[in-house]
Amino acid sequence: MVKKDVPEHRSGCPLSIALEIFGDRWTLLILRDLMFKQYSTYKEFLESGEGIATNVLADRIRMLQEQGIIVGERSTSDARIICYRPTQKGLDLLPVMVEMIIWADQYEETAAPARIMRRLREDRTGFIDEVRKRFTEAEKGKG
Amino acid sequence: MVKKDVPEHRSGCPLSIALEIFGDRWTLLILRDLMFKQYSTYKEFLESGEGIATNVLADRIRMLQEQGIIVGERSTSDARIICYRPTQKGLDLLPVMVEMIIWADQYEETAAPARIMRRLREDRTGFIDEVRKRFTEAEKGKG
DNA sequence: CCGGATCCGTTTCGATACTG
DNA sequence: CAGTATCGAAACGGATCCGG
Numbered sequence: 001m002v003k004k005d006v007p008e009h010r011s012g013c014p015l016s017i018a019l020e021i022f023g024d025r026w027t028l029l030i031l032r033d034l035m036f037k038q039y040s041t042y043k044e045f046l047e048s049g050e051g052i053a054t055n056v057l058a059d060r061i062r063m064l065q066e067q068g069i070i071v072g073e074r075s076t077s078d079a080r081i082i083c084y085r086p087t088q089k090g091l092d093l094l095p096v097m098v099e100m101i102i103w104a105d106q107y108e109e110t111a112a113p114a115r116i117m118r119r120l121r122e123d124r125t126g127f128i129d130e131v132r133k134r135f136t137e138a139e140k141g142k143g
Numbered sequence: 144m145v146k147k148d149v150p151e152h153r154s155g156c157p158l159s160i161a162l163e164i165f166g167d168r169w170t171l172l173i174l175r176d177l178m179f180k181q182y183s184t185y186k187e188f189l190e191s192g193e194g195i196a197t198n199v200l201a202d203r204i205r206m207l208q209e210q211g212i213i214v215g216e217r218s219t220s221d222a223r224i225i226c227y228r229p230t231q232k233g234l235d236l237l238p239v240m241v242e243m244i245i246w247a248d249q250y251e252e253t254a255a256p257a258r259i260m261r262r263l264r265e266d267r268t269g270f271i272d273e274v275r276k277r278f279t280e281a282e283k284g285k286g
Numbered sequence: 287c288c289g290g291a292t293c294c295g296t297t298t299c300g301a302t303a304c305t306g
Numbered sequence: 307c308a309g310t311a312t313c314g315a316a317a318c319g320g321a322t323c324c325g326g
Binding site: 288289298299302305 | 309311
Binding site: 011012013014015016017018019022023024025028029032049050068089092093095096097099100101102103104105106107108109110111112 | 166
């Protein structure tokens with residue numbers, strides 16, 4: 001069972017509020033798969049390589065939906081499959097994630113291609129808009 | 144600055160590396176206290192209002208030092224007190240934290256004064272440089 | 287097959303009491 | 307003041323089961 005939503009934030013500090021998403025190791029990995037790897041289904045997240053358990057994945061997906069960060073809907077072509085995509089609120093997390101990536105790559109050995117990292121550093125807003133556009137256009141094409 | 148080696152269970156993805164700092168609710172609160180509230184001692188962190196336990200605080204401080212994100216040294220005026228301050232690597236986390244704050248304030252009710260939030264949104268690099276300068280100047284003044 | 291729910295042994299976390 | 311030691315609570319991983 002999931003820990004219920006936190007009625008009292010421990011303080012009104014923005015950072016402590018953001019911790020509901022960032023204070024957990026799995027949530028960000030799911031968002032990375034969703035936004036950068038363009039994974040969209042439960043199964044893809046599960047096989048993403050980091051080894052998340054099924055109950056944990058289900059729990060985090062539920063939380064992200066409750067927070068309005070992602071939405072899920074059944075695929076029109078295969079009704080068994082649920083496709084998740086980020087909402088506006090979810091896409092607005094991109095600047096945070098990009099800054100994280102830049103920081104980590106600067107100080108630790110990462111597997112990120114140097115070409116992509118240079119792109120990120122030199123034109124982060126362009127990169128973010130590109131990702132954002134992928135999802136907003138997909139949504140239009142869907143309707 | 145030493146580059147730390149990555150634990151095997153994680154992929155080389157920058158985001159998964161950054162999770163060692165961000166995938167924990169307490170670590171960011173400590174960094175917030177350190178950089179924004181200008182707290183610097185164990186006791187100040189402890190009484191910061193969020194209710195961190197003593198062992199958890201000790202653990203996170205140790206981890207942040209091992210990661211080279213903060214350093215601690217005994218006060219020259221009172222040898223009982225250990226003053227912690229962010230390193231360059233720690234200060235480089237400011238962009239991530241600022242983006243987090245902006246995101247949280249945009250979507251949740253926060254206690255952050257509107258004046259400060261506007262400053263953050265409109266001049267985030269100026270704000271970051273200001274914080275950064277506080278610590279680099281303090282370090283010069285110390286020597 | 288897909289997206290979960292449930293049960294369970296194990297690990298990790300954190301609140302409290304205590305110490306150097 | 308700045309931490310350990312202890313121990314119960316919570317989260318996790320893994321296997322299994324289930325409805326569509």
